[in-house]
Amino acid sequence: MATDRYGHDFHNGTTEAAGHLDRAVEDLLFFRPAVADAVEELLAAAPAAPVAHAFGAYLGVLGTEPADAAAARRRFDAFAAGLDTTALPPRERLHTAAAARLLAGDLRGGSALLEELTERYPRDALALFVGHQLDFLTGDALRLRDRIGGALSAWEEDDPHRGPLLGMYAFGLEECGHYTHARETGAAAVELNGRDVWAIHAVVHTYEMQGRFAEGLAYLDARTDDWSAGNFLTVHNWWHYALYALEAGRADTALDIYDAVLHHAGSRGLAMELLDAAALLWRLHLAGSDQTRRWEALADAWAARADPPFYAFNDVHAVMAYVGAGRVGQARDLIADRRRWLAEPGAGTGSNHAMTATIGLPVCEALVAHAAGDHDTVMELLWPLRRRLHEFGGSHAQRDALQRTLLEAALRSGRHDTARLLLSERTALRPDSPYNWLSRARLADALGDATRAATARARAHRLGRAGDLTTDHF
Structure with missing residues (x-):
C-alpha cells in the first residue's frame, strides 16, 4: 500500500497519487496557490481515496466562499453516496466524517473530529492545518494553541515540516496572550x-497586540520579498502593514496599500480580501476620514457577491462597507435577510446560526446605529459582547475594529467613566499605541482637563515619530 511522507497508509491511493498528496499538503502548509491544482491532480490520480476527497472538501470550506463550499459539497456527496464508512481505516473514517460535518456547516463538529484524529495521528499535517484554521474561523484561541502544542512532541527537530507547525503554534500562543x-x-x-x-x-500579530508598531514595520520591511506577493496571505499581511502605517500617523501610506493591494479594479472579490479592505476603511471612518469613493467601490463588490447566510464574520464586514458608503438600506436588507433565515425551520443546525444570532446580527445593528449617530444604542449592543466577540471568529487584531467602535460610542455619547475604563484596558496592554493616547487626549478634552490632554497628545506624537516609515513601497 502507498504511504504519504509522514508514514500514513494512503487508502485507495497509488504511489503516484501519494506524491500528489505530499505536494498538496506542502503547498497548503506554506499557503501557496498551487495547492488548488495539486488537489485536482490528487483527485484525478486517486478518485476513490477518502483523504483526497476530504482534502477537496476542506479547501472548499476554509476560504469562506459559499459558492466554493457548495461545489465541494456536490463533489463530496457524489463520492460518499453508497460509501460504507465503517469499512474504512480509522484515519480515513475520521477525515471523511470531518469533511461531511464541515460541508454541512458544522465547523465546531468538524473541528472536534479532527482533534480526535490528531490525538491518534499527531503527524497528520493535513488534519492539523485544517483544524488550526477552523479554530481561527471559530475564534477558539485555546484550541488554536493546544491543538498544535499537543502534536509537536511527535515531530522531530529536523523534520522539514516542523517549521510550519511552529508557525501555527506561534499564532495560537499569540491569540492566547503569550506574546x-x-x-x-x-x-x-x-x-x-x-x-x-x-x-x-504570527510574529506580526505579536507586535500588533502590544502596540509595538515601529518594530512590526521594521520586521515586515526586512522580509518584504518573502511575504508580499504570491501567497494566500499577501493581502492580509499587507493589511497588517497598513495598520502599522495608521499607528505611525501615515494614513497616506495605508491608503496607497489599500489602492494597490487590498481593493482595486483587478481585485478578485474574495470575502477574505474584502473584509480586510472594510476593516481598514472602518478605522479611517471612525477617525473621521472621508473615503466615500473607496467605500462605494467596496460596497459594490460586496453587493455583487449576493452571499447567502454562510459566515457571520463576513456579513459584519459587508455591513461596514454598506454603512461606509452611506447605503444604510442595503445594510438593513442584509440584516433582515439573516433574521428571516434564523427563523426558518432547520436553520439552527450549523455553526453560523449561533454566530449570526448571538454576535453577528447585534454587531451589524450596532454599525447601523453608529451610522445614525445613535451611540447609546451602539453601547447597548456592543457592551455586552465586548468579551464575547471571539465567538464569531477572527483574531484579536481583526476584532479590534469593533472594540474601537465601542470606544468611539462611549466617547461620543459622553459616557466618560466607560471610556476611561476602556482606555485604561487598552493602554495597559498597548502602552506604545498612539491611537490609545490620542483617544485619552479626547477624553481629557471632554472632561476639561487641558493639561492631561496636551500631555497625552505629546506622548502620541513622540510614539508616532518612533514609527516613521523608512521605506516607501508604493
Missing part, C-alpha cells in the same frame, strides 16, 4: 523557512 513565547516561536519557524508566511503573520 514573547509567540514571537520567539514564530521567529524560529521563519528561521527554518523564510517564506513561511503564516509564521511571519
